[in-house]
Amino acid sequence: MSDTSPQHRRRPRSPRFDPRRLAGLLRKESLQIVRDPSAILIAFVLPVVLLFLFTFAVSLDVSRVRLGLVVEDDGPQAAELAAAFAGNRYFDVRPARHRREVEDGLTDGSLRGMVVIPQELDRRLASGLPVQVQVVTDGSQPNTANFVNGYAGGVVANWAAGLPAGRGGAAFRPITLRPRYWYNPEIESRRFLVPGAIAIVMTMIGTLLTALVVAREWERGTMEAVLSTPTGVAEILVGKIAPYFVLGLLATLGCAVASETLLGVPIAGSWLALMSLASAFLVPALGQGLLISTLARNQFVASQIAIFTGFLPSLLLSGFLFEIDSMPIWLRALTHVVPARYFVSSLQTVYLAGDVWGALLPNIGAMLALGGVFLAVIAAKTRKTLEP
Amino acid sequence: MAQPIGSPTVGGNAIGGNAVEIRGLAKRFDTDEALAPFDADIAAGRLTGLVGPDGAGKTTLLRLLAALLKPTAGTARVAGHDVAAEPTQVRLVTGYMPQRFGLYEDLSVLENLRLYARLRGLRGKELTETFERLLRFTRLEPFTGRLAGRLSGGMKQKLGLACALMARPEVLLLDEPSVGVDPVSRQDLWRMVDELTGEGMAVLWSTAYLDEAERCDTVLLLNDGRVEYHGPPAELTQRLAGRSFRLTGEAEDRRRLLAEALDLPTVRDGVIQGASVRVVLTEGSDRASVDELAHGHGSVVEPAEARFEDAFVDLLGGGPGGHSAIAEKMEAVTLDAEMVVECRHLTKRFGDFTATDDATFQVRKGEIFGLLGPNGAGKSTTFKMLCGLLRPTAGEALVAGHDLRHAPGQAKLQLGYMAQKFSLYGLLSVRQNLEFFSGVYGLEGGLRKRRIREMVETFELGRFLDASPDLLPLGFKQRLALACSLMHRPPVLFLDEPTSGVDPLTRREFWTHINGLVRKGVTVLVTTHFMDEAEYCDRVALMYRSRIIALDAPDALKASAASAETPDPTMEEAFIALVEAADRRVGEEAA
Numbered sequence: 001m002s003d004t005s006p007q008h009r010r011r012p013r014s015p016r017f018d019p020r021r022l023a024g025l026l027r028k029e030s031l032q033i034v035r036d037p038s039a040i041l042i043a044f045v046l047p048v049v050l051l052f053l054f055t056f057a058v059s060l061d062v063s064r065v066r067l068g069l070v071v072e073d074d075g076p077q078a079a080e081l082a083a084a085f086a087g088n089r090y091f092d093v094r095p096a097r098h099r100r101e102v103e104d105g106l107t108d109g110s111l112r113g114m115v116v117i118p119q120e121l122d123r124r125l126a127s128g129l130p131v132q133v134q135v136v137t138d139g140s141q142p143n144t145a146n147f148v149n150g151y152a153g154g155v156v157a158n159w160a161a162g163l164p165a166g167r168g169g170a171a172f173r174p175i176t177l178r179p180r181y182w183y184n185p186e187i188e189s190r191r192f193l194v195p196g197a198i199a200i201v202m203t204m205i206g207t208l209l210t211a212l213v214v215a216r217e218w219e220r221g222t223m224e225a226v227l228s229t230p231t232g233v234a235e236i237l238v239g240k241i242a243p244y245f246v247l248g249l250l251a252t253l254g255c256a257v258a259s260e261t262l263l264g265v266p267i268a269g270s271w272l273a274l275m276s277l278a279s280a281f282l283v284p285a286l287g288q289g290l291l292i293s294t295l296a297r298n299q300f301v302a303s304q305i306a307i308f309t310g311f312l313p314s315l316l317l318s319g320f321l322f323e324i325d326s327m328p329i330w331l332r333a334l335t336h337v338v339p340a341r342y343f344v345s346s347l348q349t350v351y352l353a354g355d356v357w358g359a360l361l362p363n364i365g366a367m368l369a370l371g372g373v374f375l376a377v378i379a380a381k382t383r384k385t386l387e388p
Numbered sequence: 389m390a391q392p393i394g395s396p397t398v399g400g401n402a403i404g405g406n407a408v409e410i411r412g413l414a415k416r417f418d419t420d421e422a423l424a425p426f427d428a429d430i431a432a433g434r435l436t437g438l439v440g441p442d443g444a445g446k447t448t449l450l451r452l453l454a455a456l457l458k459p460t461a462g463t464a465r466v467a468g469h470d471v472a473a474e475p476t477q478v479r480l481v482t483g484y485m486p487q488r489f490g491l492y493e494d495l496s497v498l499e500n501l502r503l504y505a506r507l508r509g510l511r512g513k514e515l516t517e518t519f520e521r522l523l524r525f526t527r528l529e530p531f532t533g534r535l536a537g538r539l540s541g542g543m544k545q546k547l548g549l550a551c552a553l554m555a556r557p558e559v560l561l562l563d564e565p566s567v568g569v570d571p572v573s574r575q576d577l578w579r580m581v582d583e584l585t586g587e588g589m590a591v592l593w594s595t596a597y598l599d600e601a602e603r604c605d606t607v608l609l610l611n612d613g614r615v616e617y618h619g620p621p622a623e624l625t626q627r628l629a630g631r632s633f634r635l636t637g638e639a640e641d642r643r644r645l646l647a648e649a650l651d652l653p654t655v656r657d658g659v660i661q662g663a664s665v666r667v668v669l670t671e672g673s674d675r676a677s678v679d680e681l682a683h684g685h686g687s688v689v690e691p692a693e694a695r696f697e698d699a700f701v702d703l704l705g706g707g708p709g710g711h712s713a714i715a716e717k718m719e720a721v722t723l724d725a726e727m728v729v730e731c732r733h734l735t736k737r738f739g740d741f742t743a744t745d746d747a748t749f750q751v752r753k754g755e756i757f758g759l760l761g762p763n764g765a766g767k768s769t770t771f772k773m774l775c776g777l778l779r780p781t782a783g784e785a786l787v788a789g790h791d792l793r794h795a796p797g798q799a800k801l802q803l804g805y806m807a808q809k810f811s812l813y814g815l816l817s818v819r820q821n822l823e824f825f826s827g828v829y830g831l832e833g834g835l836r837k838r839r840i841r842e843m844v845e846t847f848e849l850g851r852f853l854d855a856s857p858d859l860l861p862l863g864f865k866q867r868l869a870l871a872c873s874l875m876h877r878p879p880v881l882f883l884d885e886p887t888s889g890v891d892p893l894t895r896r897e898f899w900t901h902i903n904g905l906v907r908k909g910v911t912v913l914v915t916t917h918f919m920d921e922a923e924y925c926d927r928v929a930l931m932y933r934s935r936i937i938a939l940d941a942p943d944a945l946k947a948s949a950a951s952a953e954t955p956d957p958t959m960e961e962a963f964i965a966l967v968e969a970a971d972r973r974v975g976e977e978a979a
Contacts, residue, residue, distance in 0.1 A: 018509060020506055020509065020511065021506055021507050021509065023506065024502070024503050024505075024506025024507055025503070025506075025507070027502075027503070027506075028492065028495065028499070028503045031494075031495055031499060032492065032494055032495070035494045036494065220488060220490075220493070221486045221487065221488030221490045222490050222491065222492055224451075224456065224486040224488075224490055225484070225485070225486050225490025225491075225548075225551070226490075226507065227456055228454045228455075228456060228479060228482070228484035228486070228490075229479060229504065229507040229508060229555070230476055230479045230480050230507070230508070230509070231507050232476075387457060387458060
C-alpha cells in the first residue's frame with residue numbers, strides 16, 4: 001500500500017461458519033414459513049386433501065358395480081342364484097326378464113356387466129346336465145371387467161357349493177381355487193396409496209416449496225442483500241434446508257396420523273422406521289429443490305422444473321400409480337434415479353409388512369446417495385456471487 | 389449527532405484518502421461488454437454519484453465493488469482489500485443496498501434489522517446500541533413493528549439503508565436509492581448521506597436522475613458501459629459556461645420555436661422549460677442566429693446557467709434535430725370537442741384504501757397535460773381509469789366526448805396508449821408487433837399495410853423487422869412502442885412514464901416526436917416522476933397521497949413556491965414546498 005493510502009481500520013477475521021449467523025437465518029426462515037399462507041397450505045392442507053383424493057378417488061378397488069341380472073328361469077335354484085347376486089355387497093343389481101332390457105344399459109355405460117341365468121336351469125340341474133351361466137362385461141373398462149368376471153364367478157361357485165350333492169353341484173367343484181393375499185388381506189388399494197400419497201406430499205414440500213422460496217429470494221433481491229454480507233454459502237444452504245426439513249417431517253407425521261385416524265390405515269411397522277425413511281428421503285428432495293433454484297432464479301421457471309423433474313416422476317415413476325416391474329426396461333432403469341421410488345417401496349413395506357430393516361436399509365442408502373450427488377452439485381455450482 | 393453511525397473512528401478512514409481504487413476494471417457477460425476498462429479513485433468522506441441511464445453499467449460496477457461479481461479484467465480495492473482475492477474481507481467493510489431494497493417484506497422492521505445484525509455478527513450491548521442509533525438516525529422508531537412490505541417507498545429505502553449500515557461500513561454502496569421515493573423522503577436520504585460522509589464514510593450513490601449529479605461531490609458519469617466523465621460535476625458543467633441561453637417571452641408557440649432552434653447548425657441541444665425554451669450552442673459558435681430566430685418569434689434571449697444535463701448531452705454528441713418525421717406525416721387532428729379529456733370527482737377505492745380521491749380536471753385539445761407525483765401517489769390509477777382499464781368507484785371520465793362508462797369501446801378507439809417499459813412482445817418480431825397492434829386497433833387490408841410501411845419508413849425500423857424488440861437499442865425500442873400506439877392515428881395519446889431510465893438523447897428524440905404531434909393537434913396526457921419532464925407540459929397536476937394538491941402551468945407552480953431563500957425554485961423544490969403546504973393543511977384540519 002502506498003503512503004498516500006489511508007490506514008484502514010483492522011477488523012476481526014470473519015469465521016467461515018458462524019452459528020449466530022445461522023441462527024439469524026433460521027429464525028428469519030421460520031418466521032417466513034409461519035407467515036406465508038402458501039407454505040402452510042402446501043405443508044398441512046394439501047397433504048390432507050391429497051390423502052383423501054388419492055385414497056377415495058384413485059382407489060383401485062371397485063365397490064358396488066351396477067350389474068344387469070337377466071333371470072330367464074322361474075325355478076327355485078335360479079331364484080336362489082339370483083338372490084345370491086342381489087344380496088352381494090359388491091353388486092348393485094338391476095333385474096330383468098330379457099337380455100334386451102339390459103343390453104342398452106350396457107351400451108350406454110349405466111351398467112358395467114350382465115349376468116344371464118339361462119332358461120331351464122332347474123330342469124337341467126335336475127337331470128344332471130351341464131349348466132352355463134353367462135357373464136358379459138364391458139371390455140372398455142378392463143379393471144372393472146376383470147372384477148365383475150371374478151366376483152360373478154365367485155358368486156356362482158358359492159351358489160353351486162350349496163347345491164345338494166348329486167344335483168350337479170359336484171360338477172362345479174372338482175377343483176376349488178382359494179387365493180390368499182398376504183400383507184393386505186382385504187386387498188384394499190388405499191393401503192398402497194397412503195404411502196404413495198405421503199411420498200407425493202414430501203416431494204411437494206422438499207422440492208417444489210424449497211425451489212420456490214429460494215427463487216423468490218432471487219426475484220425480490222433479498223438474496224443479493226444477504227450475499228453482500230459476510231454470510232457464507234454453507235450458512236445460507238443450511239439456513240434453507242433445516243427449516244424445510246423440519247417442516248417435511250411435521251407434514252409426514254401429519255399425514256401418518258391423518259391416515260390412521262381418518263382413513264383407518266395404520267402402520268404395520270414402527271414410527272421410528274417411518275421417520276427415518278422420511279428423513280432419508282428429504283435429503284435428495286431438498287437437494288433437488290435447492291439445485292433447481294440455483295439454476296432458475298425466478299419462481300415461474302423454478303416451479304415448472306420442480307413439477308417436471310420432481311412431482312411427475314414421484315407420481316408416475318415411483319411405483320405409486322404404475323408398477324415398476326411392468327414398465328419397459330429403459331423406463332425401469334430411469335426409475336433408479338427417482339428418489340421417490342425408494343421411498344414409496346420402503347413406505348409400503350413399513351405400512352404393510354413392518355420394520356423389515358433388511359429391505360429398508362438399502363433403500364435408505366440409495367436415497368442418501370442420490371441426495372449426496374445433489375448436494376455435491378450444489379456445492380460446486382453455488383458461488384457467493386451473482387455471476388449468471 | 390453524538391455517536392457516529394458508520395466507522396467509529398474517523399482516523400480509520402482519513403477524509404480525502406482513497407476508499408476505493410479501481411485499475412483497468414472491466415466486466416463482460418458473454419459477448420456483452422457491461423463495463424469497459426477504466427481507472428478511478430473514490431475518496432473517503434465524499435459522496436460520489438454514479439450517474440447514467442438504465443443499462444449504463446451502474447449496477448454492474450456496484451456489484452463488482454460489493455464482491456458479488458468477479459471482474460473480467462483489472463482490479464478494484466475496497467478499503468484496501470482486493471474484490472477478487474478477498475471477497476469476505478470486502479464484505480466486512482462494505483454496506484450494500486441493492487436496487488430492490490433487499491428487505492424481507494413479510495418480516496417487520498425490527499425483524500429485518502435483527503436478521504442483518506446477526507449476519508453482521510452483532511450481539512449483546514453492541515446490538516441494542518446499534519439498533520437505537522440506526523432507528524433514531526432513520527426516524528423509523530415509531531414503525532418497528534410494521535411489516536416491511538407495508539412501508540412507503542421512502543421508508544423502505546431508509547430501512548434498507550439502516551440494514552446496509554449495520555456493517556459499520558467504510559464504503560457504502562447505494563443502488564438507485566431515490567427511485568420511487570417522494571421528494572420529501574429524498575431530502576431525508578440526502579441529509580442522512582451527508583451525515584455519513586461527514587464521518588469519513590465513502591458513499592457511492594447511483595442514479596439515473598441527472599439533476600441529482602449536481603448534489604454530489606464527485607461524479608462518475610457512465611453511458612453504455614463507458615465512463616464518460618469522472619470529477620466534480622461543476623467542472624463538467626463549467627465547460628458549457630456561456631453556451632446556455634433561455635428564450636423567453638413568447639409562450640404561444642414555443643414548440644415550433646424549439647423545433648426551429650434545434651435545426652439551426654449553431655444549436656447543440658434544446659429543451660422546453662415551462663413557457664420558455666432552453667438552448668445550448670455548439671462549441672465556439674456565436675448567438676447571432678439564435679437571436680435572429682428569437683426575434684422572429686418575438687421572444688427574448690437571455691443567458692442561462694449551464695446544467696449538468698446540458699454537459700452530458702454535449703459529451704454524448706448533442707441532441708437530435710427538431711423535426712419529427714412521424715408528426716409531419718400525420719394529418720391535423722379534427723375533433724369537435726374543445727375539452728378532449730374531462731374527469732369529474734373521479735375516485736377509485738380498493739377495499740378501504742382510496743387510490744385516487746376526487747380528481748377533477750380538464751384537458752384541452754392539443755395540450756400536454758402532466759400527472760406528476762411519487763410512486764404510489766395515485767397517478768397510474770387515475771391514468772388507468774381514463775384509459776378504461778379500471779372502473780371508477782365514483783365520478784365520471786370522458787375521452788373525446790365519450791363516457792368511458794357507457795361507451796368504453798368508442799372512447800378507446802380515440803386514444804393511443806404507451807405503457808411503462810414500452811410493453812412490447814419480446815417473443816414476436818418487430819414486424820409482428822406492428823401487425824398485432826394495428827390489428828388490435830381495428831386496421832385492415834390496404835390501410836393496415838400502408839400504415840405499417842409508413843411507420844417502418846419514418847422510424848427507420850427496416851433493418852430490425854425480423855428481430856425481437858428485446859434486442860433493439862433502447863432508442864429504437866422506444867420508437868417501435870410509439871409507432872404501435874400511433875398506428876390508428878389517435879387524437880389522444882396516453883403516455884405512462886414514457887422515459888424513465890432512458891438516456892437524455894433518447895428522451896430528447898422522444899419529446900421531439902411528442903412536440904411535433906402536439907403541433908398537429910394531438911392531445912397528450914403523460915405521467916412522470918421526472919420533475920424536469922414536467923417542464924414539457926402545458927399544465928401539470930401534482931398528485932400526492934391520492935389527491936391532486938396543485939394544478940397549474942409549470943412556471944406558475946414554480947412561482948407559487950418562490951421564497952426569499954429560493955427566488956427561482958426548480959420543479960422539485962416547488963413540489964416539496966407544495967407537499968409540505970398540503971401536509972400542513974391536513975395537520976390543521978386534524979387539529
